[in-house]
Amino acid sequence: MNNKKTKIVCTIGPSSWDPEVMRKMIEAGMDVARVNGAFANPAELDRVRKLVRDVSDDVSLMLDVKGPEVRLNKFPEPLQIRIGDEIVIGNDETEFMYPSNYSDLYTHLKPGQKIVIGDGDVELLLKEIRDDKMICEVLLGSLIKPGKALNLPGADYTSAILTEKDIENLEHSINTGWDSVSVSFITDREAALEVKKQIGDRDMKLIAKIEDGEGVCNIDAILKVVDGVMIARGGLGVELGLEKIPMVQRLLIEKCNEAGKPVITATQMLESMTENPKPTRAEVSDVATSILLGSDSVMLSAESTTGKYPVEAVKFLTKVALEIEPNLKPTILRSKALDASSFADAITKAAAEMCINMEDEISKVIVVTKTGTTARILGRHSVKQPIYAFTSSDFYKRSLALCKGVYKAFTFEGIEKGSDDFDREKAMRIIFDLAKENGIVENGESVLFIGKASIDREDYFPNIFEIIKVE
Helix, strand or coil: CCCCCCEEEEECCHHHCCHHHHHHHHHHCCCEEEEEHHHCCHHHHHHHHHHHHCCCCCCEEEEEECCCCEEECCCCCCEECCCCCEEEECCCCCCCCCECCCCCHHHHCCCCCEEEECCCCEEEEEEEEECCEEEEEEEECCEECCCCEEECCCCCCCCCCCCHHHHHHHHHHHHCCCCEEEECCCCCHHHHHHHHHHHCCCCCEEEEEECCHHHHHCHHHHHCCCCEEEEEHHHHHHHHCHHHHHHHHHHHHHHHHHHCCCEEEECCCCHHHHCCCCCCHHHHHHHHHHHHHCCCEEEECHHHHCCCCHHHHHHHHHHHHHHHHHHCCCCCCCCCCCCCCHHHHHHHHHHHHHHHHCCCCCCEEEEECCCCHHHHHHHCCCCCCCEEEEECCHHHHHHHHHCCCEEEEEECHHHCCCCCCCCHHHHHHHHHHHHHHCCCCCCCCEEEEEECCCCCCCCCCCCEEEEEECC
16 A cells, blocks of 8 residues: 555656556556547547546546647657747648648737747747738747647637537546536636536536636635645646746645645656656655645656656655655644535544644544545645545545545445445444555554434434544
């Protein structure tokens, strides 16, 4: 068992398609497998799901849909460029390079518009529009790669939050047991609600990717709708400027922690490991800072999709997490977790206080939680003790793969809604037997137990809160 509190999200691609590589990544500490929907179809989603499930039933599956993102076509090979070169971006397949999903993009742009490719490696200046083509000058960069995203700071263009391809992939992922969907350019509450409407009451968590200033400004309203947030630092750097990223990242992490919603820090965490077996010192410091600020998860992108060292990248994230986590200071967050009952919120605050005040006596926390909420909102307080959760379904179990502090989650049928009244003694025997079988607890340990005793069949709030000596 990999005893780290911070979760690791890995984007899956050619470098991680090999079953042995996948197994090693999971063993090294991967908690969530993410697929970039811009390059995937239902068959590809099935392929990744099988790759992961052949190794683990605990790793969560995340689909990333691109929404209104504009991307270049997949031209045959990367284009070498130099500063000052003239570049032509056409509007259809008759041109070498064109926006693959937005043929009339040129009608929304004016000369003087900056066009940023990818995460800022290439910058172009739109000089003129001639015969429906965008004539651009290279301001920065040496290589334009196929299929890269186009960022257009300040441009006013609109597109559906979910494209037809997004909806096809989303529906397929829901129907085949995927756990979460991350959606680009969630800028306000209405955009989040539109995706929620598509999901309905089905098992799928919604992660909002915050990529521009509008999303940052509306974060409080967005958090009331979504299940978590991804800090997309690539888009934020393009839209707001690189110098603003550190404080924006800090703000978003604080907001998510206060709301009790998981937050993923993404983009170029270990970018140099796409080519090198070790990260730079600056990258290690970046990962450490993200954890110290309160990130639930850190994410790999190119490092695990096309990089040469995907397994090593996961190992380094795990090493950094294990080194940094003992230095995290437990903090009782006084704000109420947004989607928790007042009772659950109060219980978890009291539990966190007890964990802090009895750090030497309490070795672990075991939480019986139907939907995982109690374990998740306890984790936001960064208690030193590892949290182990027993949930009512595999979906809720895997939803905790995004939540810091929860070392492992299990499925426990005794808390299914509609089951017979909760037999406290029997349930606790089953839970502690499972915990012993999995090497979680040993005789003589003092464990903080949070659970419920049935008041009526509709009550699933925690109301057992006690320290138990394992025998």
